[in-house]
Amino acid sequence: MNEPIVSPLAPAAFPALPPVAGATARVARARYKAWDRCDLTFITLDPGTAVAGVLTQSRCPSPEVEWCRAALPQGRARALVVNAGNSNAFTGHRGRAAVEAIAARAAAHLGCRADEVFVASTGVIGVPLPIDKAEAGLDAAFAAPPCGWEDAAATIMTTDTFTKGAVATALVGGQTVTIAGIVKGSGMIAPDMATMLGFIFTDAAVAPGFLQQMLTDANTRSFSCITVDGDTSTSDTVLAFATGKAGNPTLTAASDPGADAFQAALSQVCLELAQLVVRDGEGASKFIEVAVTGAETDVSAHRIALSIANSPLVKTAVAGEDANWGRVVMAVGKAGEPAERDRLAIRFGATQVARGGLAIEGYDEAPVAAHLKGKEIEIGVDLGLGEGRATVWTCDLTHGYIAINADYRS
Amino acid sequence: MNEPIVSPLAPAAFPALPPVAGATARVARARYKAWDRCDLTFITLDPGTAVAGVLTQSRCPSPEVEWCRAALPQGRARALVVNAGNSNAFTGHRGRAAVEAIAARAAAHLGCRADEVFVASTGVIGVPLPIDKAEAGLDAAFAAPPCGWEDAAATIMTTDTFTKGAVATALVGGQTVTIAGIVKGSGMIAPDMATMLGFIFTDAAVAPGFLQQMLTDANTRSFSCITVDGDTSTSDTVLAFATGKAGNPTLTAASDPGADAFQAALSQVCLELAQLVVRDGEGASKFIEVAVTGAETDVSAHRIALSIANSPLVKTAVAGEDANWGRVVMAVGKAGEPAERDRLAIRFGATQVARGGLAIEGYDEAPVAAHLKGKEIEIGVDLGLGEGRATVWTCDLTHGYIAINADYRS
Numbered sequence: 001m002n003e004p005i006v007s008p009l010a011p012a013a014f015p016a017l018p019p020v021a022g023a024t025a026r027v028a029r030a031r032y033k034a035w036d037r038c039d040l041t042f043i044t045l046d047p048g049t050a051v052a053g054v055l056t057q058s059r060c061p062s063p064e065v066e067w068c069r070a071a072l073p074q075g076r077a078r079a080l081v082v083n084a085g086n087s088n089a090f091t092g093h094r095g096r097a098a099v100e101a102i103a104a105r106a107a108a109h110l111g112c113r114a115d116e117v118f119v120a121s122t123g124v125i126g127v128p129l130p131i132d133k134a135e136a137g138l139d140a141a142f143a144a145p146p147c148g149w150e151d152a153a154a155t156i157m158t159t160d161t162f163t164k165g166a167v168a169t170a171l172v173g174g175q176t177v178t179i180a181g182i183v184k185g186s187g188m189i190a191p192d193m194a195t196m197l198g199f200i201f202t203d204a205a206v207a208p209g210f211l212q213q214m215l216t217d218a219n220t221r222s223f224s225c226i227t228v229d230g231d232t233s234t235s236d237t238v239l240a241f242a243t244g245k246a247g248n249p250t251l252t253a254a255s256d257p258g259a260d261a262f263q264a265a266l267s268q269v270c271l272e273l274a275q276l277v278v279r280d281g282e283g284a285s286k287f288i289e290v291a292v293t294g295a296e297t298d299v300s301a302h303r304i305a306l307s308i309a310n311s312p313l314v315k316t317a318v319a320g321e322d323a324n325w326g327r328v329v330m331a332v333g334k335a336g337e338p339a340e341r342d343r344l345a346i347r348f349g350a351t352q353v354a355r356g357g358l359a360i361e362g363y364d365e366a367p368v369a370a371h372l373k374g375k376e377i378e379i380g381v382d383l384g385l386g387e388g389r390a391t392v393w394t395c396d397l398t399h400g401y402i403a404i405n406a407d408y409r410s
Numbered sequence: 411m412n413e414p415i416v417s418p419l420a421p422a423a424f425p426a427l428p429p430v431a432g433a434t435a436r437v438a439r440a441r442y443k444a445w446d447r448c449d450l451t452f453i454t455l456d457p458g459t460a461v462a463g464v465l466t467q468s469r470c471p472s473p474e475v476e477w478c479r480a481a482l483p484q485g486r487a488r489a490l491v492v493n494a495g496n497s498n499a500f501t502g503h504r505g506r507a508a509v510e511a512i513a514a515r516a517a518a519h520l521g522c523r524a525d526e527v528f529v530a531s532t533g534v535i536g537v538p539l540p541i542d543k544a545e546a547g548l549d550a551a552f553a554a555p556p557c558g559w560e561d562a563a564a565t566i567m568t569t570d571t572f573t574k575g576a577v578a579t580a581l582v583g584g585q586t587v588t589i590a591g592i593v594k595g596s597g598m599i600a601p602d603m604a605t606m607l608g609f610i611f612t613d614a615a616v617a618p619g620f621l622q623q624m625l626t627d628a629n630t631r632s633f634s635c636i637t638v639d640g641d642t643s644t645s646d647t648v649l650a651f652a653t654g655k656a657g658n659p660t661l662t663a664a665s666d667p668g669a670d671a672f673q674a675a676l677s678q679v680c681l682e683l684a685q686l687v688v689r690d691g692e693g694a695s696k697f698i699e700v701a702v703t704g705a706e707t708d709v710s711a712h713r714i715a716l717s718i719a720n721s722p723l724v725k726t727a728v729a730g731e732d733a734n735w736g737r738v739v740m741a742v743g744k745a746g747e748p749a750e751r752d753r754l755a756i757r758f759g760a761t762q763v764a765r766g767g768l769a770i771e772g773y774d775e776a777p778v779a780a781h782l783k784g785k786e787i788e789i790g791v792d793l794g795l796g797e798g799r800a801t802v803w804t805c806d807l808t809h810g811y812i813a814i815n816a817d818y819r820s
Contacts, residue, residue, distance in 0.1 A: 060743030060751040090739045090751065092768030125736025126769050229722045230640075231737075232744035312639045312722070313815055320816030326535025327641075329500045333470030334642035341470040341500065358502030359536050399812050405723055406730030406808075 009279035009287050009375060009395070010162040017149040017165050017180045020201040022046035022243025025152040026144045030137025032085035032123065032130070038155040040134070041082040042141035043199070044110060049243045050205075051077035051118065052212035054219045056236035062089035063096045064119045065235060067103065071115040075208025077241055078112035080199060081138065082156045083121040084184075086129050089234040094128035101131045102138065109142045120197050120237045122184060123158050153182040156197055159404060160186045160280050166272035168265035170204075172258030175248040177204035179262075181269045185277040186228070198223065198238040198273050204262060205244035207252040214263050215240045215270075222270035225302070225392040228281035229401070230310040240266070278393045283400025286318050288377045288393065295388030300337040302390035307335035308379065315397035321372040323365070325353050328379060343384030348372065419689035419697050419785060419805070420572040427559040427577050427590045430611040432456035432653025435562040436554045440547025442495035442533065442540070448565040450544070451492040452551035453609070454520060459653045460615075461487035461528065462622035464629045466646035472499035473506045474529045475645060477513065481525040485618025487651055488522040490609060491548065492566045493531040494594075496539050499644040504538035511541045512548065519552045530607050530647045532594060533568050563592040566607055569814060570596045570690050576682035578675035580614075582668030585658040587614035589675050593683040596638070596690045608633065608648040608683050614672060615654035617662040624673050625650045625680075632680035635712070635802045638691035639811070640720040650676070688803045693810025696728050698787045698803065704755075705798030710747040712800035717745035718789065725807035731782040733775070735763050738789060753794030758782065 023045055027038040053072050055065050081102050088095045103117040110117075121129060153163035167180045181200035206214075215238070223238055244250070251259050279287055290309045295301035308314055311331040317324035325346045332339050342357030349371030353363055371377065377396075433455055437448040463482050465475050491512050498505045513527040520527075531539060563573035577590045591610035616624075625648070633648055654660070661669050689697055700719045705711035718724055721741040727734035735756045742749050752767030759781030763773055781787065787806075 056743075057746075058740070058743030059745070059747070059749040060739050060754065087736075090736060090754075090764070090768060092752065092766065094768070125734075125739060126764070128768075231721050231723045231740060234740050234743055311641050312811070313641045316812055316815035319812070322816070324535075326497075326500060329470045329535060330468070330641060330644055333466075333468030333644055335469070336467075337469070339469040342502065344470065344500075354500070354536070356502065358500060358504070358538075397812065398816075399809050401722070402726055402729070402807065402809050402812060405726035406732070 005161065007161045007280045007284055009284055014150045014153065014163050015165055015167055017167050018178055020178055020180050020243065021203045021245035022049060023201040023241060024146045025149065026141045027147055027151055027155040028137045028141035028144055030083065030133045032083060032133060039084040040137035040141055041152050041155045042106065042138060043080040043152065045077050045079060045241055046243050046245065047078065049077050049241050050075055050208040050211050051239060051241050052208060052215040053237065053239040054216060056233060058232055058234050060090060060234055062087055062121065062235040063099045064088060064121050065237060067099045068118050068237060068239070071118060074115060076116055077118055078110050078116040079106045080118045080239065080241070081106055082197065083129060083134065084156050084158055085123040086121060086127055087123045087125050087235045088121040088129040089125045091126065091128040098129040098131050098134060102134050105135050105138050118239055120235065122156065122197050122235055125234060149180060149182055156182065156184045158184065159282060160184050162280060164273060164276035164280065166269045168268045170258065170261035170265035172204055172251065172262050173248040175246045177202055177246040177248055177262065179265050179269045181273050183273040183277060186280045186282050200240040200269060202242045203246040204242050205246065205248050205250040206242040207250055210252050211240055211242050214266055217263065218267040218270040221267060222274040226274045226278050227306060227309050227392065227394045228278065275393055278395050281395035282404045283398040284395030285398050286375055286377050286396040288318055288379065288395060289391060290394065291378065291380045291391045292383065293389045294383040294385055296338045296386045297388040298390055301388040303337050304332055304335045304339070304381070305390045305392040307331045308381065309392045309394035312397055315394070318372070318377055319396040319398045323348050323353060323368045323372055328381060332381060338385060339383055340385065345382040345384065347380040349378050415571065417571045417690045417694055419694055424560045424563065424573050425575055425577055427575050428588055430588055430590050430653065431613045431655035432459060433611045433651060434556045435559065436551045437557055437561055437565040438547045438551035438554055440493065440543045442493060442543060449494040450547035450551055451562050451565045452516065452548060453490040453562065455487050455489060455651055456653050456655065457488065459487050459651050460485055460618040460621050461649060461651050462618060462625040463647065463649040464626060466643060468642055468644050470500060470644050472497055472531065472645040473509045474498060474531050475647060477509045478528050478647060478649070481528060484525060486526055487528055488520050488526040489516045490528045490649065490651070491516055492607065493539060493544065494566050494568055495533040496531060496537055497533045497535050497645045498531040498539040499535045501536065501538040508539040508541050508544060512544050515545050515548050528649055530645065532566065532607055532645055535644060559590055559592055566592065566594045568594065569692060570594050572690060574683060574686035574690065576679045578678045580668065580671035580675035582614055582661065582672050583658040585656045587612055587656040587658055587672065589679050591679045591683050593687060595687040596692050610650040610679060612652050613656040614652050615656065615658050615660040616652040617660055620662050621650055621652050624676055627673065628677040628680040631677060632684040636684045636688050637716060637719050637802065637804045638688065685803055688805050691805035692814045693808040694805030695808050696785055696787050696806040698728055698789065698805060699801060700804065701788065701790045701801045702793065703799045704793040704795055706748045706796045707798040708800055711798040713747050714742055714745045714749070714791070715800045715802040717741045718791065719802045719804035722807055725804070728782070728787055729806040729808045733758050733763060733778045733782060738791060742791060748795060749793055750795065755792040755794065757790040759788050
């Protein structure tokens with residue numbers, strides 16, 4: 001594959017992510033592929049760290065996903081290991097053995113239980129992760145000096161073209177707590193209940209069950225609202241770790257002082273991370289927001305929004321800077337959700353182009369054309385049926401996607 | 411748009427379609443676009459012709475689809491009018507008026523009822539079909555000499571790169587009956603219950619209700635089993651006309667002599683027409699058959715097969731001649747249907763590449779590579795769960811699709 005150029009939708013810089021007390025990142029070269037870059041991330045977490053997670057709903061998940069799903073209920077974490085370059089998915093008993101070996105090695109280093117070690121891997125499907133490389137990489141990482149979040153964000157990348165992070169703070173019980181997150185993902189992005197690899201760290205004290213509840217809520221309006229290509233990964237994983245070092249009274253329920261603020265901050269970090277994945281969508285040249293209103297229910301609005309966001313014809317029209325709202329109508333019509341053609345209204349940016357089932361005669365095309373020439377595209381659809389609404393984010397479909405994906409494995 | 415080159419998957423020639431007694435085609439230039447080609451097809455049908463149809467399930471259908479849906483129950487047809495270059499979809503009352511005007515004009519020419527005139531249109535969405543052009547085109551067609559099926563097949567095309575037809579015969583009640591069909595379609599192809607524009611003509615005598623039953627059955631295993639881009643048109647229409655001129659005893663039920671033979675011939679024509687659409691898929695360089703076996707039910711197998719056939723990552727892998735069965739696993743996993751990773755078996759062509767949840771170690775890559783270099787690709791997936799099976803057909807996803815669709819409307 002050619003050297004990736006940085007996505008034109010990338011932010012100017014990686015944000016200033018502060019350290020999170022109780023979480024320490026280290027990286028190393030496991031050399032899962034024939035490359036000279038760090039590809040193993042080892043993040044140690046102080047005793048008492050709570051963990052929550054959302055995982056792919058794929059029926060063919062990776063053994064890492066199965067490992068995390070089994071370990072999550074006990075709610076505590078001491079380490080996170082992330083391998084890049086090999087997803088270890090669909091590798092049978094050898095894949096499972098690799099995950100077990102990684103957890104055992106990390107647990108031995110830290111003197112913790114294996115089920116307190118969380119593991120995620122990303123890369124090619126079907127090649128068992130080499131245990132010797134993983135163990136040597138872990139040993140090297142354990143001996144390495146701590147690194148910052150940007151190094152960790154770089155080490156978990158595969159086809160990503162830029163490092164992705166987000167941060168927010170919240171005042172909880174008189175203490176300012178920090179929530180820092182990193183994410184990777186670029187293609188095979190169509191989260192159902194979770195997506196790609198995202199890791200969030202906070203120094204707040206939060207009970208595991210409540211952390212899970214808040215993460216699930218945040219996920220519903222962030223990672224579950226993005227799509228690049230409609231293809232759902234076998235390895236999608238978002239984990240949140242709360243070290244408790246901030247000294248706030250432990251959050252245990254939504255009625256606790258500061259719980260609202262923490263939920264808002266967590267949701268904000270999740271949304272920023274999710275949108276960063278779209279901004280690194282394979283071949284993306286435009287960031288697209290699809291806002292659906294007036295649906296019968298929020299769920300119906302979400303399905304219609306995803307039908308639009310996943311339509312190759314809508315995505316290629318945006319790539320071509322073509323205000324082809326007919327393709328939006330098509331995508332609404334195929335969603336299988338309640339819709340009435342003659343109540344539909346459609347806008348690009350701030351300009352209504354169709355209303356009441358037909359084009360608005362003589363609408364001003366200039367602002368629409370100008371909007372479509374930009375990098376941030378808004379498509380608004382009002383169904384005129386009810387109060388249901390949803391917003392999803394995607395990118396356009398360009399030659400870049402074809403170039404990247406017709407030549408990935410080789 | 412550049413001049414289309416002919417799809418590399420096109421057959422060598424249009425088949426020899428014989429005349430069908432009682433059906434007469436004529437074509438004319440309505441000039442719906444700024445082109446110098448025939449774009450209006452007017453097919454007259456002798457009195458007594460039975461009609462059946464399957465129509466898009468889109469919630470935003472064209473007025474033509476609504477017209478046909480309303481006219482079908484009475485079961486009789488005297489004419490078919492097909493407009494190319496303008497789909498007349500999402501055009502509100504003006505679109506409805508255009509269809510009514512066309513039906514009235516054709517009915518006046520033939521001295522029949524308006525609801526015996528069937529209308530279909532294909533092309534850009536959102537521009538009302540100009541009534542003056544349609545009426546002048548109809549008048550011109552009515553005055554024109556009859557033409558053959560290939561001229562009609564050429565006149566209904568839009569982004570198609572070759573004319574598409576199929577023919578079969580059946581022995582019914584001592585009479586050989588002919589079934590001839592034409593079809594157009596290239597993009598926005600993801601039939602749910604019907605697809606694109608397909609028209610089938612037979613000289614057999616068939617009662618309308620039974621013709622509908624047989625067409626619905628044939629559709630389930632043909633047009634409903636193809637996809638190009640997962641985008642379902644607002645105008646998908648397949649109509650079958652039976653003129654009754656062959657002189658066979660009218661078919662009224664599956665137990666009638668010859669009904670089986672007729673069903674088989676009709677299904678064969680539908681399957682050939684459907685596959686021709688895939689062979690003209692926008693940008694297609696490979697014809698792909700996805701065969702799923704061992705699913706819990708046939709419906710489940712069909713959904714899994716479509717999940718694979720609609721996956722951009724699977725389609726780009728085939729374009730890149732890459733035996734990336736990991737992406738097939740991904741597509742099985744995301745289908746939301748019962749599947750067990752560790753029972754999955756996958757083959758490319760005749761070569762098993764994965765079984766029991768992991769790659770077959772040391773499988774011979776040479777025949778797989780050779781298979782993928784060809785133009786006819788087979789992907790076989792066995793789920794190991796039950797007896798459910800389904801086969802669907804699609805094409806690969808190439809730069810050609812992007813080039814065609816990022817610059818269509820302009």
